[in-house]
Amino acid sequence: MKRKSAQLDSISNSASATPVAESPQSSVVKTNNTSSGAVGGVSGSELSDSDVILPSVLHFKRSQLSDRYPKGHSRGRHWKHLKQIIQAENYLLYPPDEPNYISIDAPPSMYPAKKYCDITxxxxxxxxxxxxxxxxNAEVFKKIRSMPDEFIQGYLAxxxxxxxIK
Amino acid sequence: MAETSIRPRRQRDYHLIPRQHPLVIDNGAFRCRMGWAGEDTPRVEFRNVVNKPRHRASGETVNVIGDFDPSLVKTFDFTRAAVRTPFDGNVVYQYETMESILDYGFERMGIEGDNQIDHPVLMTECPCNPAYCRGKMAELLFEAYDIPAVAFGIDGVFSYLNNRNQGVSEADGLVVCSGHMATHVIPMISGEPVMEAAVRTPVGGYHVTDYLKRLLSLEYPYHVNSISWEKVEELKQEHCYIAGNYHSELEIFQNDGPEAEEKTRWWQLPWVPSPPEKEPATEEEIARKAAVKEKQGQRLREMAAAKRSSKIADLENEVVGLEQLLLNLDADDEYSDALLAESGYLSREEIQSALTKASVSLKKLKGEAVQPEPEKVDETPDKEKYPLLDVPNSLLTAEQLKEKKRQRFLKMTSEGRARAKLKRQEEGLEREREKQLDEERRLANPEQYLEELRTRYGELAARAEGRKRKKQKNGSGASAGGQPATGTLVLGGRGERLSASQKERMRLLTTAAFDRGKEEDTFGTRDEDWQLYKRMSRDGDDDEDAEEDDAELARLEARLQEIDSTFQPTLGLVPGAQKTSVEVQAPKPLTAEDFRISLGVERFRCPEIVMQPTMVGVDQVGIGEMVEASLRRLPENLHQLVVKGTILLTGGNALFSGLNERLATELRACRPFGSTIRVVKAANPLLDAWRGASRYADSSALRKFSFTKEDYEEKGQDWLRKHKLIYSHANTFS
Known part of the structure; x- marks a missing residue:
C-alpha cells in the first residue's frame, strides 16, 4: 500500500512539475525545470507580447548587421539572388571534378514526360x-472552352x- | 507536428549550460531548429520566416518571427505584410532576415552574454552551398554575435548518420533528402557523403503545397480567401500520399467508382445556412397588400381630382372675367382704350382669342367633347393670297421683292402640308382595308390563318434570336468565353472565325492604316473616299433590317396574343411576357456542398511532382531517376556498395505515406533482376538531421573541423570554400 501511494504521488508530482513545452532532458546538460513554472503566472497579453517582440537590446549581440551595411551607401546591403550568387561564384576557375552547386543539379529525365490533363x-x-x-476528354474540353482567359493562364502556369508578357 | 503552432518559450536554464558548449542549428528552409549539442531534441523550433506586421496601436512595424499565430491578428495588422524568408531556393541569401531569425532563436534559447555568444556553432546548410553564402553566414555569426567557431554540415547527411547510429541505416548507402525547397540524393560510402555523385532537383515540400494551393484556388475561385498557405499545408500533411502506381490510381478516379469515392476527402468550409425560403404569401396577405395598394391609389386619385376642380374653377373665373371685359368694351367705346390698358391686352381681337383658348381648355378639363378647331379652310384663291407671285420681278421695288419671297415660301409650305395630309388619309384608309381583309381571312378559315400567323412569327423570332446571338458572340469575343450562364453556350472567343462582313470591316481598317505613306496621300480628294468611314462603322448586320423585323414581330405577337389564348411569346418583346422567365431564374439557396472542397485526385497528384517534376514544368529527374543519375555519377566499383546498402528517406516529404514502396518499385524496375533494394524511412524524417548534428557537435570532431574566429580573422571568408566536415571522424559515431 505504502509503495503504491508513493508511486502515485511521484506520478502526480512529475505530472504537475513537468512544465509545458520543456524538452526532455539530455545526459549532458542538466537543467532545472522548476523556474519555468513561473511563466504561468504572467498574464496572457504580457506573455504574448514578450513572446512575439524581441527586446530592443540583446545583450549577446556585438553589432548589428545594418551597422556594417548601412542603408543606401553600400553595395553590400544589396543581397544577391541565387542566380547572381552562382554567377559570381565563377566555378570555371576551380577544378572540374570538385563538386559545386551547379554540378550537382539533376539532369533532365531520359524518358519522355508524361502528359496529364491540366484540369483533372x-x-x-x-x-x-x-x-x-x-x-x-470531351467534357473537360467543353469546360476549357468556356473558361475565362485568366483561368487558362492559371492552369498553364x-x-x-x-x-x-514582359 | 501538432506542437508547431505553439510559439517556443524562452528557455530559462541558460545558467546551467557550460560555457563553450556547442550550439546546434538546423537551418532548414522550412523550419529552424536550435538546441544544445548532445541533447535529443532541439530546444527551439519555429518556421524560418519573418513577418513584418504593423502594430495596430502604435503603427510601427515589428518583426514577428516564426509560425503565423492567428491570435496576433488582434494586436498586429498582417494585411500588408509579406512573409519573408532568408532563402532563395535552398540557399540563404538575405542575411538581414537571417539575422532577425537568429536573434529570435538565440533569445528564445535564453542565451545571455556580454556582447558575445560564447558557444561554437554547428549549422546545417544545403549540399554544395556556394562559398559566398557560407562566407556571409560566417561573417554574420562572427561579427554580429562574436561566436568562437563555426562549422557547416549537410542536413541529409546528419540525418543518415543519426539513423546509422540507431541501426536504421548502414555505413554504405544512399540518402534521399526531400526537403522544403529541394530534393537531394547523396550516396554514402563508409559514413561519408560522396558529393561528386550528389544530385539535386529543385522540387520540395513547398512546391507540393504551392501546387495544391493553386489547383484548389483555380477549382474553387469563390473560396480563394479561405485557401491560405497554412491551411493548404495542413491539408497536404493530413491527406496527401504518394500513389503506389500513379496510373492505376488515376484510373480508379477516372472510372469514378465507389473506390474513388472512398478515397475522396472533403474539407468543409465554415458555412452559415441561408435563411429559409419565404413561404408563399397567404390569401389574407395578398388581400391586405391589395387593400393597401388600393388605398394609396385612392388617395392619388383624390389629389388629382382636387387639383382638377381647382383648375376648372380658375378657368371659369377667367372666362367670365374676359366675357365681362368684352361686354364692357362693347358697351361704351369711349373708355375702351383705358379699359384695354387696364386689362393688359393690346386689342379686342387678343381678348377674343384668349377667351376661346380658355373656354376650349375648360371644356377639355371638364371632359366634354371638344370640337376640333375647325381648320380655317382658306377659300381665298391663291391669286388673292399671294398677289405678288404673278407679278414679274422687274416691276417690283426691293420691299416688294422681299414680300414676294415670303409669299412664295408660305405658299410652298401650305401646299406641302396639304399633300402630307392627303397622304396620311390615304394610308389610314389602306390600313383599314388591310385590317378588314385580314379579319375576313380569319373569319373564312380561322385555323389556317392562325397557323400562318404562327409560322411567320416563328420565322421572325428565329431571325431575331440569331441576330441577338451573333451580336453577343461579337461582344464576348474579346473576353474569350463569355458567360455560359445565358443558357446558350457561347463558344466565341479567340480564333473564332469572323463573319464575312466582319472580315470586310477588318480589311478596311487595316488597309486604311497601312495604305498611307506609299505614295502621295490623296485620301479625301474624292467624295467616295469618305464613304469608307460609313462602311467601316457598319457593324456586321444591318440594323435597319433588324428594327423593321422587331416591329413586325411585336405586331404579330400582339395579334397572336389577342386571338390565341394558348400563345406563349418566346422573345418577350411585348411587356409583361418576361415575368415567367424571371421567376425561373430565382437563385438556388447555397448549401453546405457549395462550401465543400474535395480532395480526390489532388491527394496523390500534388506529391507526385516529387516523382515527376515535369508535371510542374521542371525539366529534371524525379526521385526515382535521381537515384539512377546519382549512381551513374559514381565510379562503377562503388555501385554495388551503395545499392546493397540502405536507401534512407528523410526530410519532410518522406512523411508522405507510400513513398517507400513507390521508390522501391521504381528502383526495382531500373536495377538488374534480383538486386536487393532496401528503402527505409528515417526514424524521424524531420528531427533526425538536428539530432545527427547534435551528436556530431557533442563529439571531439567539431572542434577539429570547425572554423574558428582566429581563422576567420587571419584567412578571411574565402578560406571557407575549402571548409569540409569529416562526418565519420573516429569517435563521432560508433
Missing amino acids: GFEAPYTDPRTKLRYA LRNAAVI
Whole structure:
C-alpha cells in the first residue's frame, strides 16, 4: 500500500512539475525545470507580447548587421539572388571534378514526360490548339472552352507554360 | 507536428549550460531548429520566416518571427505584410532576415552574454552551398554575435548518420533528402557523403503545397480567401500520399467508382445556412397588400381630382372675367382704350382669342367633347393670297421683292402640308382595308390563318434570336468565353472565325492604316473616299433590317396574343411576357456542398511532382531517376556498395505515406533482376538531421573541423570554400 501511494504521488508530482513545452532532458546538460513554472503566472497579453517582440537590446549581440551595411551607401546591403550568387561564384576557375552547386543539379529525365490533363490530372491524349491546355476528354474540353482567359493562364502556369508578357 | 503552432518559450536554464558548449542549428528552409549539442531534441523550433506586421496601436512595424499565430491578428495588422524568408531556393541569401531569425532563436534559447555568444556553432546548410553564402553566414555569426567557431554540415547527411547510429541505416548507402525547397540524393560510402555523385532537383515540400494551393484556388475561385498557405499545408500533411502506381490510381478516379469515392476527402468550409425560403404569401396577405395598394391609389386619385376642380374653377373665373371685359368694351367705346390698358391686352381681337383658348381648355378639363378647331379652310384663291407671285420681278421695288419671297415660301409650305395630309388619309384608309381583309381571312378559315400567323412569327423570332446571338458572340469575343450562364453556350472567343462582313470591316481598317505613306496621300480628294468611314462603322448586320423585323414581330405577337389564348411569346418583346422567365431564374439557396472542397485526385497528384517534376514544368529527374543519375555519377566499383546498402528517406516529404514502396518499385524496375533494394524511412524524417548534428557537435570532431574566429580573422571568408566536415571522424559515431 505504502509503495503504491508513493508511486502515485511521484506520478502526480512529475505530472504537475513537468512544465509545458520543456524538452526532455539530455545526459549532458542538466537543467532545472522548476523556474519555468513561473511563466504561468504572467498574464496572457504580457506573455504574448514578450513572446512575439524581441527586446530592443540583446545583450549577446556585438553589432548589428545594418551597422556594417548601412542603408543606401553600400553595395553590400544589396543581397544577391541565387542566380547572381552562382554567377559570381565563377566555378570555371576551380577544378572540374570538385563538386559545386551547379554540378550537382539533376539532369533532365531520359524518358519522355508524361502528359496529364491540366484540369483533372488524368492522362491527357489531347491538346487544345487554341488554349494549349491538355485535356482528358470531351467534357473537360467543353469546360476549357468556356473558361475565362485568366483561368487558362492559371492552369498553364501550373506547369510553367503560361504566356508571360514582359 | 501538432506542437508547431505553439510559439517556443524562452528557455530559462541558460545558467546551467557550460560555457563553450556547442550550439546546434538546423537551418532548414522550412523550419529552424536550435538546441544544445548532445541533447535529443532541439530546444527551439519555429518556421524560418519573418513577418513584418504593423502594430495596430502604435503603427510601427515589428518583426514577428516564426509560425503565423492567428491570435496576433488582434494586436498586429498582417494585411500588408509579406512573409519573408532568408532563402532563395535552398540557399540563404538575405542575411538581414537571417539575422532577425537568429536573434529570435538565440533569445528564445535564453542565451545571455556580454556582447558575445560564447558557444561554437554547428549549422546545417544545403549540399554544395556556394562559398559566398557560407562566407556571409560566417561573417554574420562572427561579427554580429562574436561566436568562437563555426562549422557547416549537410542536413541529409546528419540525418543518415543519426539513423546509422540507431541501426536504421548502414555505413554504405544512399540518402534521399526531400526537403522544403529541394530534393537531394547523396550516396554514402563508409559514413561519408560522396558529393561528386550528389544530385539535386529543385522540387520540395513547398512546391507540393504551392501546387495544391493553386489547383484548389483555380477549382474553387469563390473560396480563394479561405485557401491560405497554412491551411493548404495542413491539408497536404493530413491527406496527401504518394500513389503506389500513379496510373492505376488515376484510373480508379477516372472510372469514378465507389473506390474513388472512398478515397475522396472533403474539407468543409465554415458555412452559415441561408435563411429559409419565404413561404408563399397567404390569401389574407395578398388581400391586405391589395387593400393597401388600393388605398394609396385612392388617395392619388383624390389629389388629382382636387387639383382638377381647382383648375376648372380658375378657368371659369377667367372666362367670365374676359366675357365681362368684352361686354364692357362693347358697351361704351369711349373708355375702351383705358379699359384695354387696364386689362393688359393690346386689342379686342387678343381678348377674343384668349377667351376661346380658355373656354376650349375648360371644356377639355371638364371632359366634354371638344370640337376640333375647325381648320380655317382658306377659300381665298391663291391669286388673292399671294398677289405678288404673278407679278414679274422687274416691276417690283426691293420691299416688294422681299414680300414676294415670303409669299412664295408660305405658299410652298401650305401646299406641302396639304399633300402630307392627303397622304396620311390615304394610308389610314389602306390600313383599314388591310385590317378588314385580314379579319375576313380569319373569319373564312380561322385555323389556317392562325397557323400562318404562327409560322411567320416563328420565322421572325428565329431571325431575331440569331441576330441577338451573333451580336453577343461579337461582344464576348474579346473576353474569350463569355458567360455560359445565358443558357446558350457561347463558344466565341479567340480564333473564332469572323463573319464575312466582319472580315470586310477588318480589311478596311487595316488597309486604311497601312495604305498611307506609299505614295502621295490623296485620301479625301474624292467624295467616295469618305464613304469608307460609313462602311467601316457598319457593324456586321444591318440594323435597319433588324428594327423593321422587331416591329413586325411585336405586331404579330400582339395579334397572336389577342386571338390565341394558348400563345406563349418566346422573345418577350411585348411587356409583361418576361415575368415567367424571371421567376425561373430565382437563385438556388447555397448549401453546405457549395462550401465543400474535395480532395480526390489532388491527394496523390500534388506529391507526385516529387516523382515527376515535369508535371510542374521542371525539366529534371524525379526521385526515382535521381537515384539512377546519382549512381551513374559514381565510379562503377562503388555501385554495388551503395545499392546493397540502405536507401534512407528523410526530410519532410518522406512523411508522405507510400513513398517507400513507390521508390522501391521504381528502383526495382531500373536495377538488374534480383538486386536487393532496401528503402527505409528515417526514424524521424524531420528531427533526425538536428539530432545527427547534435551528436556530431557533442563529439571531439567539431572542434577539429570547425572554423574558428582566429581563422576567420587571419584567412578571411574565402578560406571557407575549402571548409569540409569529416562526418565519420573516429569517435563521432560508433
